[in-house]
Amino acid sequence: MKKDTFDVFCPQCNLVVEVKAIADATGEFHSEALNPEDQVxxxxxxxxxxICICHRCDQAFLIKESLRGVPAEFETVTDSVVLYPAESKISTEHFPSSIKSAYVQALRSYKMSLFDPCVLMCRKCLEGLCKILDVTGSNLNQRLEKLKTENHIDERLLKWGHQIRLVGNEAAHDIDTPVSKKDAQDILEFTEAILIYVFSLTKRYEALLERRQTLKS
Ligand SMILES: [Zn+2]
Structure with missing residues (x-):
């Protein structure tokens, strides 16, 4: 069931706040019914x-919910995205929810100048990626190598992945060497590149092939 209150991260308040919808509208609607009378x-x-407003600072939000259901029976929210203000400059549309959650935490940590937590969450994105792709190994080093041998990533992305792992390890264990802003920014952007390559571009490529196949048939 669609909601009228949402927990969102307010960039002005630097906090997760509950916001209330002041206006709403339905967008695209697609029914699997073959005839209008069967839609129910x-x-x-x-x-x-x-459209929602932060009660603390009046920041406006535009939130899109994806709904799935049967009119006479149920309705569930399958996804919820803050379209404005955009939290990330990249699209996380095709990221699995566990990866999206870790990535958003990395991004928020960076924006709040928490660089050690930022790279730890980047490392967690890679751990999650291996789990979702069912890539096993006794440690992340081995799992990353296996990502390449199983053709999920190439040699260059593997090197980037190892740097994310190493900087993440240092952040977890080396109390004397805090992660710098520049290093956190690089690690965040290499993490984004790997996630885009594995999830977003793979999905788009499959969709492109399907479209072209449909045209030919
Ligand atoms: Zn606010």
Whole structure:
């Protein structure tokens, strides 16, 4: 069921705040019903948009919810994205939810100048990526190597992955050497590149092939 309050990260307050919808509208709607009269019993996918205001600082938010349900039976929210203000300059649309959560925490840590937590969450993104792709090994070093041997990433991304692992390890164990802003920024951007390559571009490539196949048939 679509919501009228949301917990969002407010960039002005630097806090997660509860915001209330002051206006909302339904966007795209697609029913699996073959005839309009069957829609009530058919699965549908819909988009729902809400405009919300932070009660602390009046920051405005535009939130998109993806809904799936059957009109006469149920409705669930399958995804919820803050479209404005954009938290990330990259699209996380195709990231699995556990990866998206770790990535957003890395991003927020960076924005709050918490560079050690930032690189720790970047390392966690890689741990999550291996788990989702079912890549096993006794440690992250081995799992990253296996990502390459199983053709999920290439040699260059493997090197970037090892740097994310090493800087993440230092942040976890070396109390005397804090991670610098520049290093955290690089680690965050290399993490983004790997996630885009493995999740977003792979999905887009599959969709491109499917579109072209449909055209030919
Ligand atoms: Zn606020």
């Amino acid at each position: 019993d058919a699965m549908y996918d819909a988009e729902h948009y809400s």
